[in-house]
Amino acid sequence: MDLAEPWLIPFLSGEAAVYTHRSPGKLADNEDCAALIPFDEESGLLVVADGLGGQPNGDVASGLAIEALCAAIKRSAAESAQLRDAILDGFESANRQIMTRSVGAATTLVVIEIRGNTIRPYHVGDSMACVMGQRGKLKLLTLSHSPVGYAVESGLLDQNEALHHEDRNIVSNVVGIAGMRIEVGAALTLLPHDTLLIASDGLFDNFYMTEIIERSRKGPLREGMRRLVAEGQRRMVATQTAMPGHADDLTLIAFRLRRR
Secondary structure (H helix, E strand, O other): OOOOEEEEEOOOOEEEEEEEEOOOOOOOOOOOOEEEEOOOOEEEEEEEEOOOOOOOHHHHHHHHHHHHHHHHHHHHHOOOOHHEEEHHHHHHHHHHHHHHHHOOOOOOEEEEEOOOOOOEEEEEEEOOEEEOOOOOOEOOOOOOOOHHHHHHHHOOOOOHHHHOOOOOOOOOOOEOOOOOOOOOOOOOOOOOOOOOEEHHHHHHHOOOOHHHHHOOOOOOOOHHHHHHHHHHHHHHHHOOOOOOOOOOOOEEEEEOOOOO
């Protein structure tokens, strides 16, 4: 499914701007998926999955991951189980299903658990999550599970150098392999002026982090995301520019709490 522009959707105690679109000029299906999954009146999930490009059935793998999470959340809600356990079960179920079906594909998966004004990230792969304050402070940035991501984490590369690295498209941890590793982040209190953003690498490979922060941190949520994706699509097809540019499917969910 491709969206012409971001949709603004009320969700839990806030609102979410959701966008997904295949790479410019691409004839094959969009291999990204996104979902908003409610658990109860104050809890739920934001989810983005990115089927591995260059692999067969990437769209199947990302779709299976979303379906497995939805099923796990539905079961847990019916059984009054803990949301955290349901999320981990969803990751494991997705991994088993993709491997069992032998579709020859894999996917990244990033999940944000929302409970009131508290969030917690879970992820596998190079789809990432970040939280930025209205004044531009970066409060959360998950680690890309890739050689380049680990090099940035260790200080061997800075984030700007990473965008132009020849190995930036290599992912070392995905859903659909026996050695899948789920990274669970610390809980974080989301303030009313904070912006939470999760996205596939179609976003993070086309912008410096400072640009994402500046375009997302203030103003109407949908308008900010509209400008962000329009510039991202432009960079993907630009032929002569010093700015980062890498054609790919692009999917994002931005979320803010409603101001009281």
